[in-house]
Amino acid sequence: MNKDFCRAFARNKGAMVGLIIVGLIVLVALFADILFPASPWDMAGAPFTHPGDRGMLFGSDMLGRDIASGIAHGARVSLLVGLTSTIAAVTAGVTLGALAGFHGGWIDDAIMRFAELFQTIPNFVLVVVTVAIFTPSLTSIILAIAIVSWAPLARLVRGEFLSLSSREFVQAAITCGQSNTTIIFRHILPNCLSPIIVSASLMVATAILLESSLSFLGLGDPNAMSWGFMVGSARTVLRQAWWMSFFPGLAILLTVLGLNLIGEGLNDAFNPRLRRQRKA
């Protein structure tokens, strides 16, 4: 990352706001055990405590559990699922996209038809069905999210590979007799890193939304407190206790917003031409 890039990113107000939001949430997740040493599943006070009463910042739920503690511990699940499922999806997407773009021919055709298919079928329904059948756990959730997320990235990487393969420096490397692995990893891949990074940052946000939606439906990991689960369990008592669904939902909103802002900031910083256009 060069200086120009960092300067462009730092000058982007939205991206800085995003970075601060996400930074704070990461800190809360890291220090959840110090901020709220007791388990978020344990009773911390009277049920239905209003926010701010009896030392509970965001109030308590119907079983007297501290909402603030749930949010702090839930941040871990959200970030963990967001990050790991993105890593899995990026690995699969980049590998398949590179294979398709570099080899072309029937391999390209087959992979792209496969990707198209995954973009057509209703993603969320597939995630729900998969997680329900393989019993909800962090592993099944992460895998299911990765399965429905890799396709757009594969298409993107394939496009980059196709256009870069015909460039002189790659042709020169081929003429010199360098191995395919060297050409892919040393010449082509580094040149399409920026769109991959931008997509990945947006993908983390989508994965967090997906995980929260699963937990909302009761398909979260039963051993981990998560934001979607908190909103889901608050649904039935919405009239008595608005804060039970309000604060966890706000946490999701802020995290996803922060990640989207960072993603856009990265995109703008990687493409100075686009940035000027947008300002015009």
Next chain:
Amino acid sequence: MPKSLHFLLNRLVKAAVVLGVVVVLNFLLIHAAPGDPAVVMAGEAGAADQMFVEQLRSQFGLDRPLYEQLGSYVGHIVQGDLGFSYRQQRPVAGLLLDRLPATVALTLSAFVLALICGVTLGVVAAVNVGRWTDSLVTVLALLSYATPIYWVGLMLVLVFSVNLGWLPAFGFETVGAGYKGWAWFADILRHMVLPVVTLGLFYMAVYARMTRASVLEVASMDFVKTARAKGQTEWNIVTGHVLRNAILPVLTVAGVQAGQLIGGSILVETVFAWPGLGRLTFDAVLQRDYQLLLGVFFVTSVLVIVFNILTDLLYALIDPRVELVR
């Protein structure tokens, strides 16, 4: 062969391939599920003794080789047999058909609302680029893009049903009110407002952002300058020249996102107890009713494909350059 027919055939073949893969995926999911399917089914039926399990195994051909099983599975689906839900004691296909109209009504209304409002907002933002209306639309789009759809639903219920008491919080109609004719229709419409707005809001944001970018791009092209030089009114230029071109990428994205729209309806229906496929899915999840879940996956895939063909036709209608062949 007429071009439109060729196009339609082409699309139908593509649709059949996608459906074929969905069926195979469904089949594999049943078999990849942990545990013996016969035991699972027996458990669902509430009787897990050995005799019954054996009976199920031969009834469903689970003792035959996998490819034969796949063949008979496909055969059943072609005949409209999507399996039997032991939990609900009814064939899956019937359960799904009962719920389909409510989901179609919800998703289609939300889609139309999102498209109209989103495109309008996008144009307003692009025409006023750099001014406060532009910033407002951008911020609104960013916010609704990041908000979990089910949470939006709950917050809208909190404001418009619980606090203001303007709109009903859940259901499809007022139970036991006995409305007839127009009053019945109006009652359903009142129930539809919050779910439709909830589902539509997210896509409105997507379409607004896309339209804004697309209008800005088209507006700098030569034919727009020509139109302006010819002295056309700004309104004519925007609606007649710019929008007609700018809306095309928006429609493409709308078609691609049809699947997400239907997925979103699962969450919205859960929040509003809307008696559609989504609500059925939620119940199936709670009861671990796999046959029903796989049926939902199949039917929603069909819905997405129909939706895609519709957006393709709409595309061709707007852009005469697209000959209906690809």
